[in-house]
Amino acid sequence: MMRQKKHIHTSYNCQVLGCGVLVGCLLVLAPESGWALQTHGAPEGIYVHQLAHVLFMAALGYLYWHTRKTQHRQSSGWRYLQVFCVLLSLWNGAAFLGHEMLGHLSAMDLINRGTWQEELALPFTPTKLVYYVTRLDHLLFVPALAALVISLRTFCREAERGGSV
Amino acid sequence: MNSISLLPTVLVDFLGSALAIVLAFMALGYSRKLVRLEPDNFIWGFLWYLCIAMTVFSLSRGVGHIVRIVLVYFDQGRIWQQLSPLSGGINTTLMISVSAVIIYYHKGLEAYKAVRTKAEKLADANRRLEASSSELVALNTNLEGIVEDRTRDLSKSEKKFRNFFENSHDLIYFSDSDGTITDINKSGRAALRLGTEGEKINFPELFVDATSREKYLSELQHRGFVSDLEMECRGMDGSSRYILLTANAVYDGKGNIVGYEGIGKDMTRLRTMTEQLINHEKMASVGEMAAGVAHEINTPLGVILGYTQLMMDDVEEGSEFHDSLLVIERQSKACRRIVSDLLKFSRQAESAKSHINMNEVIEEVLAVLEHSLGLHGVTVERQFACELPLVYGDAEKLRQVFLNLVNNSQYAMPDGGKITIRTDCRAAALEIDVIDTGSGVPDEVKNRIFDPFFTTKEVGKGTGLGLSVTYGIIQEHGGTIEFESPVAGSGGAGENQGTVFHITLPVVGGAQASPAESA
Numbered sequence: 001m002m003r004q005k006k007h008i009h010t011s012y013n014c015q016v017l018g019c020g021v022l023v024g025c026l027l028v029l030a031p032e033s034g035w036a037l038q039t040h041g042a043p044e045g046i047y048v049h050q051l052a053h054v055l056f057m058a059a060l061g062y063l064y065w066h067t068r069k070t071q072h073r074q075s076s077g078w079r080y081l082q083v084f085c086v087l088l089s090l091w092n093g094a095a096f097l098g099h100e101m102l103g104h105l106s107a108m109d110l111i112n113r114g115t116w117q118e119e120l121a122l123p124f125t126p127t128k129l130v131y132y133v134t135r136l137d138h139l140l141f142v143p144a145l146a147a148l149v150i151s152l153r154t155f156c157r158e159a160e161r162g163g164s165v
Numbered sequence: 166m167n168s169i170s171l172l173p174t175v176l177v178d179f180l181g182s183a184l185a186i187v188l189a190f191m192a193l194g195y196s197r198k199l200v201r202l203e204p205d206n207f208i209w210g211f212l213w214y215l216c217i218a219m220t221v222f223s224l225s226r227g228v229g230h231i232v233r234i235v236l237v238y239f240d241q242g243r244i245w246q247q248l249s250p251l252s253g254g255i256n257t258t259l260m261i262s263v264s265a266v267i268i269y270y271h272k273g274l275e276a277y278k279a280v281r282t283k284a285e286k287l288a289d290a291n292r293r294l295e296a297s298s299s300e301l302v303a304l305n306t307n308l309e310g311i312v313e314d315r316t317r318d319l320s321k322s323e324k325k326f327r328n329f330f331e332n333s334h335d336l337i338y339f340s341d342s343d344g345t346i347t348d349i350n351k352s353g354r355a356a357l358r359l360g361t362e363g364e365k366i367n368f369p370e371l372f373v374d375a376t377s378r379e380k381y382l383s384e385l386q387h388r389g390f391v392s393d394l395e396m397e398c399r400g401m402d403g404s405s406r407y408i409l410l411t412a413n414a415v416y417d418g419k420g421n422i423v424g425y426e427g428i429g430k431d432m433t434r435l436r437t438m439t440e441q442l443i444n445h446e447k448m449a450s451v452g453e454m455a456a457g458v459a460h461e462i463n464t465p466l467g468v469i470l471g472y473t474q475l476m477m478d479d480v481e482e483g484s485e486f487h488d489s490l491l492v493i494e495r496q497s498k499a500c501r502r503i504v505s506d507l508l509k510f511s512r513q514a515e516s517a518k519s520h521i522n523m524n525e526v527i528e529e530v531l532a533v534l535e536h537s538l539g540l541h542g543v544t545v546e547r548q549f550a551c552e553l554p555l556v557y558g559d560a561e562k563l564r565q566v567f568l569n570l571v572n573n574s575q576y577a578m579p580d581g582g583k584i585t586i587r588t589d590c591r592a593a594a595l596e597i598d599v600i601d602t603g604s605g606v607p608d609e610v611k612n613r614i615f616d617p618f619f620t621t622k623e624v625g626k627g628t629g630l631g632l633s634v635t636y637g638i639i640q641e642h643g644g645t646i647e648f649e650s651p652v653a654g655s656g657g658a659g660e661n662q663g664t665v666f667h668i669t670l671p672v673v674g675g676a677q678a679s680p681a682e683s684a
């Protein structure tokens with residue numbers, strides 16, 4: 001019976017992943033083809049991306065809440081996973097803001113755009129400041145992944161010792 | 166300064182992307198290790214999928230950012246403009262994928278927990294089943310031995326309690342709720358004079374005293390036990406036994422009385438001995454008093470008799486006064502005999518002891534009385550032992566003993582009968598039984614027959630000193646005298662139940678009766 005359940009889970013997850021990969025392939029191979037009957041304008045891409053950030057942030061928030069309320073907190077590995085959730089959620093928020101701020105900047109605000117000499121025209125406005133800060137989003141993304149690595153390493157050690165997580 | 170360089174952000178972007186790729190692969194490595202360690206653990210499976218998605222996402226994003234920076238560095242911004250939507254789309258897709266994996270986490274976890282709980286229960290049940298199975302196998306293997314051991318223990322216990330039950334000198338019985346005896350030991354059978362084992366006996370019906378029976382039944386019913394109850398019970402042969410009884414009620418699982426069990430000590434012998442002791446003490450006191458009285462009376466009586474005889478010498482024979490003096494002399498002599506008897510009873514009279522043959526003593530008494538006995542229709546049967554040991558005693562006093570006993574027997578048989586005199590020697594004592602077939606001794610006077618001046622004869626026919634004197638003489642010779650009425654095994658019903666007097670006298674060590682030594 002346990003084996004049957006496992007099979008059901010694996011099959012279900014494979015289906016979800018398969019659908020995701022199919023959609024991804026369609027977007028990669030023919031991003032501009034009219035796979036949909038209705039054509040869509042250019043802003044749709046950034047909307048979908050931003051919505052993906054919101055969805056990702058919500059999913060991480062949910063994972064944080066769920067791990068907080070379950071018994072898994074007894075292992076320090078779960079605390080690092082919660083740190084990962086928080087940092088990656090913040091990163092999503094930063095990325096979302098960064099994309100939004102870019103939309104509010106004019107062509108005059110970015111000098112030599114698309115080159116190594118790209119600069120942000122002064123004076124600093126809140127929009128420009130937020131944009132500048134959010135461009136440093138890896139300062140959240142990398143620590144989040146580091147927390148994930150530490151969390152998994154903790155789980156591994158505990159599993160090797162035969163302890164419960 | 167009109168602008169601020171974005172180069173730091175570019176560097177952070179470049180290095181961060183590279184580091185993110187490395188860290189994502191490290192996370193993937195650990196999650197894979199976890200899945201390999203515990204393939205059945207859903208959580209590790211979830212983290213494994215999460216890490217795959219995060220790695221692909223980090224790779225896509227990191228490579229995209231690095232490619233963008235490199236292309237811009239080599240002034241190939243147009244190429245990046247072509248690739249940019251593709252990279253963005255992939256990243257968006259991967260973010261949605263990671264979100265989907267996370268969102269479905271809780272459902273998977275719930276299912277996993279449910280399955281794991283059931284699996285643990287199943288495993289626990291299997292473990293218990295295995296343990297039970299092992300225990301069953303072990304029990305089955307050792308069953309024969311266990312049964313044998315238990316049977317042996319049971320047999321040992323049964324033997325122990327059966328021995329205790331059978332060999333006890335106390336009465337032990339079990340009865341059902343109606344009081345019918347279901348099992349009783351040997352001592353109990355002997356005490357109650359029970360016959361065959363199949364005979365149905367109701368224990369409460371053996372009680373002579375109704376009050377004791379009521380107490381026995383009432384206390385068992387209400388208290389569940391009765392302790393140290395003194396009861397007189399009638400044996401099946403009609404004899405009385407005195408029992409000190411302790412009994413318990415036996416209950417079933419519902420608290421109902423299903424029977425009784427009890428232990429009783431036969432106190433008959435102790436009670437008889439106690440009575441004899443009391444009687445003995447009483448007789449000793451009476452004897453002492455009689456001796457005092459006899460001494461006091463003897464002196465004035467001698468004076469009266471002396472003066473009477475002196476006066477008779479001075480008075481003419483045949484005169485009225487002489488006849489009166491003769492009456493005084495006769496009555497004074499009668500008084501002296503009584504005083505003499507009292508002194509004999511109290512052992513104050515002088516003794517002339519010698520070695521005597523009791524057969525000859527009895528024969529001399531019978532020689533005197535046999536004629537008179539014959540006139541009253543009484544026959545005498547002699548059952549004398551041939552070689553009787555000698556007794557050291559006063560022949561005259563012992564003659565008095567048998568004279569009294571035979572006279573008593575004759576008195577008890579006004580219509581004739583038989584007197585049997587049996588002599589025998591057992592151990593270091595001579596035993597003499599005087600048995601008659603008379604009316605026996607009534608129960609109400611049994612405790613008084615040895616008392617001085619106690620008589621059942623009419624006034625003027627007896628002094629009431631005969632058996633008292635007999636008792637005193639036997640005591641003086643170191644012997645005992647007891648009586649039994651009716652005679653055991655006489656089977657007689659009605660008046661003629663008979664009486665037997667048992668006399669024991671100590672014998673002279675090793676001496677046998679011989680004509681030379683006879684008195």
